[in-house]
Amino acid sequence: MNIIITREDLKKINFFLDKVVTSSLAHSVLLIDRSGQLIAQYGDNLEIDVLSLSALTAANFGATAEIAKILGEEEFTLLFHKGKSENVYFTAVGEHVIMVTLFDDKTSLGLIRLRINQIADELSNALVSIFKEKKEIPILEPQRLL
């Protein structure tokens, strides 16, 4: 399966990510796919290494899914890591996507969870249509590599 994100798709996705940030007071939110590719990012603190964060998040999710299987669960659908000032909340959105919400002490885990629960289903529906649409683009010829 290929993922193709058009400007229109990104607009749709950013609408939901904006909703997450403004309603939960998180400072930034990333959307990544389960193989570790960054799909979208939104928020103010994005000077961090988001590519590595995406790869590690996908791995983290995959590893905990294996832990879940050992315990007889299909998957853990949310993960939370707490730091001294930075916290991160991971949520599975549909089959292919993970939402990574970064927040500090301006908000609380409870509010983050509440808002994300409200928005995740809507976002999941929007993503289903994005992932299902068969999009085609012009043939690309390798011209210059390395």
Next chain:
Amino acid sequence: MPFINFSKDEIQCKIVYYGAGFCGKTTNLQYIFAQMGENSKGKMVSIDTRGDRTLFFDFLSLNLGKIRGFDVRVQLYTVPGQVHYDATRKLVLKGVDGVVFVADSLKVQRKKNIESLINLAKNLAEKGISIRTVPLVIQYNKRDLDGTDSELLPVETLDKDLNSMLKVPSFSASALKGAGVFETLREISKLVVKDVSRKIMLVDQQLR
């Protein structure tokens, strides 16, 4: 699974370095990381390397320049080579677009190379990918040990063991010294980009 982002005009692909334990997968990435310019690489992330063994994976993101206006970004991953880390290897293979199989030229590793290649075929098949169609390059590593006390397999033997059926491009290399490392990367990148282009064909300019 290539990821094409029209809002940033960017294509992201995932390339996995696969092979038996201690064959030099991480060393390949370390050499690439050391040689690439600051503008074209991200940070190299290695998870829990304990006593020179990769426990989960290494990760390196590279910008390969533009193809028809699209920035091509490849993400290089390694897998842990040790037999008992199969679950981790399966995780890293998720969404793979191309594979570099690193073979250890040491004679004592002959059986392990073959086992690892069979393991790759099996793990790809579980994801519905055939080892015969996935972009694949084989690298015969540690050729710099030729002429030393270490007993090496001739390239012809490695070819017969690993590449007689697949017939994919292969390169002699020394990941430690750098010979063959970029040749391998260049070839797999070409194959992946070609494959992505083949998969995503026909014209629909209105998407842009």
